[in-house]
Amino acid sequence: MNKKVSSLALIALLALALLSQSIFTVNQMETAIVLQLGEPLDDVYKPGLHFKLPFIQKVIYFDARVLDYEASSREAFTVDKKAIVLDNYARWRITDPLQFYRTMRTLVGAQARLDDVVYSQLRAMVGAYTLSEVVSTQRAAIMTEVTEKVKGIMKGFGVEVLDVRIKRTDLPAENLRAIFDRMRAERERQAKQYRSEGEEESTRIRSDADRQKAIILADAARDSQIIRGDADARAAQIYADAYNKNKDFYAFQRWLEAMRTSFNENSKMVLSSPEALLKHLK
Known part of the structure; x- marks a missing residue:
């Protein structure tokens, strides 16, 4: 049992x-x-x-999901011989597992193959455009054409490529240094030009200010002389009118001024004939 x-x-x-x-x-x-x-x-x-x-x-x-693949940064050359660093990615999925297994076996092998195909197509397309077209005007057209070409190539490996995009475009490090040097030199040149123009304008303003100052001082001196002359003429006229009104009083006033001017404290004076000086005291 x-x-x-x-x-x-x-x-x-x-x-x-x-x-x-x-x-x-x-x-x-x-x-x-x-x-x-x-x-x-x-x-x-x-x-x-x-x-x-x-x-x-x-x-x-x-x-069976849509997979993302980010490629490593690589250099390419534009039609105007400018080096550019491309940082791209692709979205893809396995549509025929049997063909995929027969041709690439694993995801690692598929990504390596996809990287080679995408880079070769990107390099070819970038080489047909200028740098400005790659980074601005023709970027969308380049991505569309690269996607179609990569899709056709990878179809034979049991893979459908949905999209290929340039995530970022940079210049090589040595190009960046050269560009920064040129930018620095250009800024220094502009700074020197601005300083030179500023100094020229400063000199012109100072010269104009000095000229205006000289004109103002000359006009002031002229007006001062005219006013002083008019005042002297007016004073002379007043003295003359006063003299004509009372000649004796005017003579006495002038004598007082002469005495005030001649005799200070502890002053001594020797007169040969005092009558001319002291006649108004009689």
Whole structure:
């Protein structure tokens, strides 16, 4: 009885082992193929539960989603012999798992192949345009044409390329240094020009200010002389009118001024004839 139970248990274990080796599932984000003795069978398995021969068949799974691939930065030359560094990426997916497995086997191999194809097409297209066209006016047209060409090449590998884009364009480091040097030299030249023009304008303004100053001072001196002359004439006229009104009083006033001017504190004067000076005191 025990032997019979053991035998049944062993048979059940073997059946479970065979069943586990015969059943496989494919989830919603994958497709699969079956290898028999290392060779792929013709069927592609969609998501669901499937069966295979145990031990002699092996399941290979492939990602059915849209995949992104970012290429490493590489240099290319434009038609005007300008070097440019391209940083691009591609979006792709596996459409024929059997062909994909026969030609590239793994995702790593597919990305290496895709990198070579995309770079060769980008380099060819960039070489047909000038630098300004690549970075501005013709960029969209270049991307569309590169995408179509890469799609046609990669179709034979069981891959559909959905989009190829240039993520960033840069100049090589040595070109950047040369451009920065030219920019610096241009800015220095402009600065010198602005300083020279400023100094020239400053000199002109100073000269104009000095000229206006001289004119103003000359006009002021002239007006001062005219006013002083008019004042002197007016004073002389006033003195004359006063003298004509009372000659004796005018003479006495002039005598007082002469005395005030001649006699200071502790002054001494010797007169030969005092009458001319002291006649107004009589």
